[in-house]
Amino acid sequence: MDQPHDYAISVHGLVVSFGAHLVIDNLDLDVRQGEILGIVGASGGGKSVLLRTILGLLPKRSGSIRVLGNDPDAIGIEAMRDVERRWGVLFQQGALFSALTVRQNVEFPMREYLELPDALRTEVAETKLRMVGLAHEDMEKFPAELSGGMTKRVALARSLALEPDIVFLDEPTSGLDPIAAGEFDVLIKTLQRTLGLTVFMVTHDLDSLEAVCDRIAALADGRIVAVGSMTTMLACQHPWVKAYFGGPRARAESKAVAPPPQKP
Template sequence: MSTPLKDAVRDLPLPAIGEPVIEVRNLTKRYGRNLVLQHLDFDVRRGEIVTLVGGSGSGKTTLVRNILGLEKPTSGAIRLFGEDLTQIAPADIRLIRTRTGMLFQHGALFSSLSVFDNVAQPVRELGKVPADLLRDIVMLKLEMVGLPCKHASKMPAALSGGMIKRVGLARAIVLEPEMLFLDEPTAGLDPRSSDEVVDLISTLHRALGLTVVLVTHDLDAMVALSTRVAVLAERRVLVAAPVEEVAGVNHPFIREYFLGTRGRRALQALPPERRAKLPGAALAPAFGTTGGSAR
């Protein structure tokens, strides 16, 4: 591509919000005596970026694994792209899963494979693809995430943290999915690299019309990207709404998470029309700490 993707899509509208593509109803998940999720309801509509937030052990990863069909709920129903995952065969679940992409927290690249082979792996798993076509697919995806093709032959050990995230994103979109799941995409990155990854996610969302489910503790990323924020606490989703509405919910975890110094600083970066909807407590001066993210 002669023009960077960000510039090419700058004037494109955001994806239209459409029909529900994730519908979770009355979900309960337990491991032995450990009850993680209970009577949980959750929805994501096509074109949204929904961020899952919650304290450690609140069940964010468990919820994502159940949505992807990697685990079975103890009870309840999960519909992905209209299909009830609790009622269909494992082979059909795997087929539905090809319509999704996943970026893992630390990239989860295969250390023994080059950048090229890491990105190519999902394509190869689907069957034999002509070498020339495979090369074109991989190089296009690397370009889309801002990695020059000269890096294709490098091994993961030679990459910076930000480059690992980009390779992970290239692999996540290599099958042209409709939906992306991102697990702590900015974790472990310096502020500049974090901003670049957030910018890249926003660009891919706009360019590919993606639906995105984002798990993060990074308040800046959450505020910059989210259509809605879903707060997990007490084994359920307490609220799922635009962040300026969530910040006004009277709950101990929400007050601590969103109205502390870091939360206020992140919220005050909202555009003026959205900042005007924040509760007064969120507009108090946010001074006293360095750095802009809670991780």
């Protein structure tokens, strides 16, 4: 059985609303240290709101959130800054600074949180960019000059800039073609294993869920209605989970990967 200290993130009884619009309704979720947890849910169902609330970017109405054993409500602003240094975020659109080069984008969090000599900061940024597969000649480009896949890689490098314990990924493969998405999945898995990261990944991508995630959590009706392996999802009787994992796209995917029938 999991112990509380095994969790990188613990969310209990979380309620988030915008005026009368209740988006998260008494949600419980524990993310284990060192796992890749995929969050799925309907469009507009509250996945990004959940992620942003955990990050402290949106206020909660009630409930508790602990990140790396810390309760943001209980510790001061300074202590919270130390916790923030231990996570990295890849936002849905990459959210790179358009006026900064690729290298400067990765250096940005280091400038904000670390006091490093310029040459060392540049070296660390270039190392992170090489880790995600960026070529040296791309490091002085501006975000507008990058492809979608490159933008995601740079955003991933920036999320790793402070050598975090947790990485939050909001739809990391959206907008990528299946080959680029597959390569990005492999990159996430490799980095997670190499760096021992906990990954909280919001995704619609069934391939990513299958290929990358240790566990999946399904968000419906403002709550987590199922958590576990793909097998758990396929056995879940919640109507949304059934429709999502048993729908035509999911069935087409499972046929595509199924071995050919044996000849009698």
